[in-house]
Amino acid sequence: MRFRARVEVQLRPGIADPEGATIERALPALGFDSVAHVRAGRSFSFEVDAPDEGAARTTATELADRLLANPVIEQSRLELEAI
Amino acid sequence: MAPRIGVVVFPGTNCEHDVVQAVEAAGADGVLLWHGDDHLGSVDAVVLPGGFAHGDYLRPGALARFSPVMDAVAGFARAGGPVVGICNGFQVLTEAGLLPGALQKNGRLRFLCEPARLVVASTSSVLTSGSKVGDELTIPINHFSGNYTCDDETLRRLHEEGRVVLRYADNPNGSVDAIAGLANEAGNVVGLMPHPERASHALLGSVDGLVLLRALVGAATARAAA
Numbered sequence: 001m002r003f004r005a006r007v008e009v010q011l012r013p014g015i016a017d018p019e020g021a022t023i024e025r026a027l028p029a030l031g032f033d034s035v036a037h038v039r040a041g042r043s044f045s046f047e048v049d050a051p052d053e054g055a056a057r058t059t060a061t062e063l064a065d066r067l068l069a070n071p072v073i074e075q076s077r078l079e080l081e082a083i
Numbered sequence: 084m085a086p087r088i089g090v091v092v093f094p095g096t097n098c099e100h101d102v103v104q105a106v107e108a109a110g111a112d113g114v115l116l117w118h119g120d121d122h123l124g125s126v127d128a129v130v131l132p133g134g135f136a137h138g139d140y141l142r143p144g145a146l147a148r149f150s151p152v153m154d155a156v157a158g159f160a161r162a163g164g165p166v167v168g169i170c171n172g173f174q175v176l177t178e179a180g181l182l183p184g185a186l187q188k189n190g191r192l193r194f195l196c197e198p199a200r201l202v203v204a205s206t207s208s209v210l211t212s213g214s215k216v217g218d219e220l221t222i223p224i225n226h227f228s229g230n231y232t233c234d235d236e237t238l239r240r241l242h243e244e245g246r247v248v249l250r251y252a253d254n255p256n257g258s259v260d261a262i263a264g265l266a267n268e269a270g271n272v273v274g275l276m277p278h279p280e281r282a283s284h285a286l287l288g289s290v291d292g293l294v295l296l297r298a299l300v301g302a303a304t305a306r307a308a309a
Contacts, residue, residue, distance in 0.1 A: 016187075016257070070178065072177070073187055
């Protein structure tokens with residue numbers, strides 16, 4: 001089976017996020033007065049061949065932990081769908 | 084005989100020749116090492132120089148960590164060999180787990196290219212063994228991701244074990260505890276954001292980097308003799 005994985009990487013809570021803070025500071029000038037707590041991150045997508053969803057999840061999680069995110073400062077979230 | 088210091092070249096590294104010239108000014112022979120080789124040859128110390136290894140894609144150092152040469156660097160470090168990561172090389176060492184913590188984007192998202200005033204905070208490392216605690220050095224920085232970050236437990240251990248080796252006098256990038264350079268437990272692996280090779284000749288405006296590089300050459304000499 002083939003699965004499409006989407007991995008979202010963000011800085012851990014408590015780690016300063018200068019990118020998110022800069023975006024947030026720009027918001028009042030654009031009239032977005034009701035928006036707060038902006039956090040920046042990045043997202044990756046890739047496809048995985050695996051016998052079942054559990055195996056695909058294991059592969060994608062390992063890829064996220066070993067390469068896509070730096071666990072010292074970042075956390076990742078995985079979404080998986082069969083295609 | 085002069086000790087041999089290997090300077091690792093990744094695709095995108097751009098300070099290797101400066102480092103070779105500076106370690107030669109400090110009394111060593113400098114040789115370039117290729118990231119795709121899985122051995123270091125016969126060197127007495129290793130420098131991971133500055134630049135943009137593998138284009139800095141994903142995160143600085145994230146891909147360089149998987150270059151074949153890094154297993155050899157890790158083995159050399161475990162065996163007590165002197166290893167110094169400068170700027171991008173520091174980022175590679177943290178990504179490879181040879182030093183704790185991480186280097187994230189500078190506070191205020193500014194690229195910084197300027198002389199930095201540094202204060203020696205510990206002399207128990209291969210880079211600061213020739214200095215005294217409290218010595219001031221002026222050495223250039225040149226980075227976007229030099230904002231040192233670690234958790235409280237790591238910071239407590241770094242303090243207890245005297246592993247913060249250099250601090251910024253003015254903390255230009257927002258680093259935790261103004262850390263500019265730190266060492267592993269044994270003091271043989273050191274990472275720092277400032278570029279000592281750019282402060283290695285009077286024409287460059289400072290020779291303070293030579294103080295650090297001479298200490299490294301001393302450590303390499305001791306290893307060559309062992």
